[in-house]
Each structure stands twice: as C-alpha cells, then as structure tokens.
Amino acid sequence: MASLTAMAGRRTLRREERPDGPRRKRGPSSPGIAPWLFLLVPLGLLVVFTLIPVANMFWYSVTNWDGLGPEKDFVGLRNYVTVATRPQLFEVFFVSLYYIAASFVQMALALYFATVLSFKLRLRNLFKGIIFFPYLINGVAIGFIFLYVFQPGGTLDRITGALGLGDNHFWLGDPSLVNWSLAGVSVWRFMGLNFVLFLGAIASIPSPLYEAAELDGANRWQQFRYIILPGIKPIVSLSFILAISGSLAVFEIPYIMTGGANGSKTFVIQTVDLAFKFNKVGLASACAVILLLLILVITWVQRRIVPEERVELS
Numbered sequence: 194m195a196s197l198t199a200m201a202g203r204r205t206l207r208r209e210e211r212p213d214g215p216r217r218k219r220g221p222s223s224p225g226i227a228p229w230l231f232l233l234v235p236l237g238l239l240v241v242f243t244l245i246p247v248a249n250m251f252w253y254s255v256t257n258w259d260g261l262g263p264e265k266d267f268v269g270l271r272n273y274v275t276v277a278t279r280p281q282l283f284e285v286f287f288v289s290l291y292y293i294a295a296s297f298v299q300m301a302l303a304l305y306f307a308t309v310l311s312f313k314l315r316l317r318n319l320f321k322g323i324i325f326f327p328y329l330i331n332g333v334a335i336g337f338i339f340l341y342v343f344q345p346g347g348t349l350d351r352i353t354g355a356l357g358l359g360d361n362h363f364w365l366g367d368p369s370l371v372n373w374s375l376a377g378v379s380v381w382r383f384m385g386l387n388f389v390l391f392l393g394a395i396a397s398i399p400s401p402l403y404e405a406a407e408l409d410g411a412n413r414w415q416q417f418r419y420i421i422l423p424g425i426k427p428i429v430s431l432s433f434i435l436a437i438s439g440s441l442a443v444f445e446i447p448y449i450m451t452g453g454a455n456g457s458k459t460f461v462i463q464t465v466d467l468a469f470k471f472n473k474v475g476l477a478s479a480c481a482v483i484l485l486l487l488i489l490v491i492t493w494v495q496r497r498i499v500p501e502e503r504v505e506l507s
Contacts, residue, residue, distance in 0.1 A: 253478035260474035272479035282480065285460050288372055289440050295376035296436035299384045304429075306384075307391035308417055321392070328385035336449030339378050340365075343450075368456040375447050375457060382446070383439070387432050394425035430499050437495070438488045460484060 254272055256265040276282050306324055310317045327335070342348045343364035354360030364374040398420060406416050422429075444461040447453060453462040460480070468477035 250478045250481055253475055254482045255479075256475045258474045259472040260468060261472060268475065272476045273483070275476060276479055276483060282463065285458050285463050286441070288457060288459050289443065291372040291376045292379060292440035292443050293437065295380050296383075296440050299380040300387055300429075300432055300436060302380070303384050303387035303432075304391050307388050307395055308421060311392060311395040311421075312413075321388075324388050325385035327382050328389075330382070332382070332445035333449055335378065335382055336446050339446075340450055343374055365451055366455055371451060371455045371457045375450060378446050378450075379443065386435075390428050390432060391425060394428040395421055398424045430495070433499070434492050434495055437491055441484065441488060441491075 253265070255267060255269055257268050257271075258265040303324075306320070310321055314320075345361060345363065349364060350360045350362055353362065362370065365371050402420050403416060406420060411419070442461055443459045444465070447457045447459055448462050448465075451457045453459070453466070458466075461484070464477045464480040464484070467473045467480065
C-alpha cells in the first residue's frame with residue numbers, strides 16, 4: 194500500500210513539472226532551403242550560359258558593334274530596318290523548305306519503325322539501337338562522313354551506278370541536288386530522336402487495349418489508327434514543333450559539308466557569316482532575334498491550331 198502511494202506521488206510531481214501550454218503535434222517538416230541548394234548549380238548554369246547571352250544578344254541587336262572594338266554605339270532599330278528592307282537576307286529561308294519536307298519524311302519513318310518495333314519481333318532491340326545510333330554521333334563527324342559518301346565516284350555514286358542510274362553525280366555541287374542531299378543526311382541523323390519519343394509514347398499505352406482489340410478482330414492497321422495514333426497525339430504535336438523550329442535553325446550539316454555554297458546557305462549560316470566574316474555583330478544579332486521571335490510565333494500558332502489535349506485510354 195505504501196508503494197502504491199509513492200508511485201502516485203511521483204506521477205503527480207511529473208504532471209506538475211510539465212509546462213502548462215498544449216503539446217505541439219509533430220507535423221511534416223518544411224523543405225527549407227535544401228531543394229534550392231540542389232537547384233543552385235543548374236540555375237546558375239542556365240543564367241550564365243542562356244539568359245545572359247540572350248540578353249546580350251538583344252542589346253547587341255540595337256548597336257553597331259563589330260565584334261572587335263570596345264565601341265558599341267546605340268543605333269536603335271536600324272539593324273531591324275536593314276533586315277526588313279533587304280529581301281536577300283530572307284531568301285535563304287527558302288532553303289528551310291527542303292528541311293521541312295525532310296522532317297515530315299523523317300517523322301513518318303520514325304513513327305513507322307516505332308510502331309513496328311513496339312510489337313514483339315525478333316531482334317527488335319538490335320534494330321532499335323541501329324535506328325537510334327546516328328543521333329548519338331556528333332554532327333561534325335556526320336558531316337565529314339557524308340562528304341565521302343557524296344563525293345564524285347564515292348559510295349552513293351557506286352550504288353546508283355550498280356542500279357543503272359549513272360555514276361557521276363555532283364550531289365553537293367549541283368544546286369538542284371545539294372539541298373536534297375543535305376536534307377537526306379538530316380533525316381538519317383535525327384530520325385532516332387523522334388523514334389525514341391514515339392516508342393516511349395507507344396509503350397505507355399496500356400497493353401489490355403491491344404488484347405481487347407485483338408479479341409474484337411482488329412488488325413495492326415486498325416490498332417494503329419484507333420489506339421496508337423490517338424494515344425501519342427501530344428508527342429506527335431511536340432515532334433511537329435521540334436521539326437519546324439529545327440528546320441529553320443539548320444546549321445551544322447550544311448556548314449560542314451558545303452559552307453553554304455551552291456545555294457545551300459541557311460539563315461543561321463548567313464547570320465554567322467555576318468558576325469564573323471563581315472564583322473557586323475549588331476546586324477547578325479538582329480537576325481538572331483528575328484529568328485527567335487519567328488520560332489516562338491510559329492510554335493504559338495501550332496499550339497493554337499493543335500491544342501494540347503489530355504489523352505485518356507481506358
């Protein structure tokens with residue numbers, strides 16, 4: 194009995210020692226600054242290598258800087274007026290039409306191979322690697338490789354000669370062939386990117402849909418038309434945006450293979466020549482700003498024509 198009384202007394206003392214305020218419940222701890230510390234490096238790289246150069250580009254476009262001297266005299270919109278009043282600066286955009294046409298061929302081939310290789314086929318992983326591999330190669334290396342392919346008497350001439358189509362073509366010297374040749378190289382190089390995008394989108398479609406379609410007697414074309422194509426519509430729309438913007442900003446392949454000669458000069462090559470050959474960095478910056486705004490406007494129009502829709506397959 195005495196021991197019970199002592200225990201009760203100790204409990205009373207412990208209650209009296211506790212603070213009078215209510216006990217705080219432990220909730221989820223706030224993230225604090227930890228996430229921002231992880232984002233500090235990528236945000237710093239984004240600011241240093243993207244935002245600051247873009248801001249400088251806008252500033253250079255309203256100056257007459259030659260890229261060498263320290264003088265950067267403000268000239269207002271004179272560079273933009275010069276671009277607008279010189280039609281020859283915009284004629285190079287006609288070259289982009291070849292790449293736009295090639296980009297549609299590239300997307301069609303990528304979609305075809307992605308659809309075929311999404312089904313169970315022998316050696317499909319090998320074919321996936323073969324299609325995607327060109328995208329991993331550096332653009333400069335691809336340019337030098339295809340210089341040997343397109344040279345007179347080269348690989349392509351031997352193939353056409355074996356097919357009875359002649360063996361002496363100037364693929365990069367004939368103005369009627371050069372842009373088609375360069376656009377074909379772009380198809381071979383960038384098809385792997387669209388292929389992977391389409392393949393990933395197709396893989397996200399629930400497999401029971403295919404099983405139900407097969408039970409209903411749907412063939413492969415019907416599965417593609419009513420299941421695959423609606424299911425990857427957002428990715429197709431994204432690929433169109435990338436294709437148009439990429440076609441307007443082609444640089445590496447024509448610059449390495451022809452340097453813009455024989456009618457293969459693109460808008461970006463012309464901009465680089467203005468800046469580094471003719472020392473007109475201000476005018477070149479205005480051209481770059483115009484190209485940026487043009488791509489943004491085309492992207493906005495595409496998004497308006499084909500709005501983003503949430504696809505639900507069940």
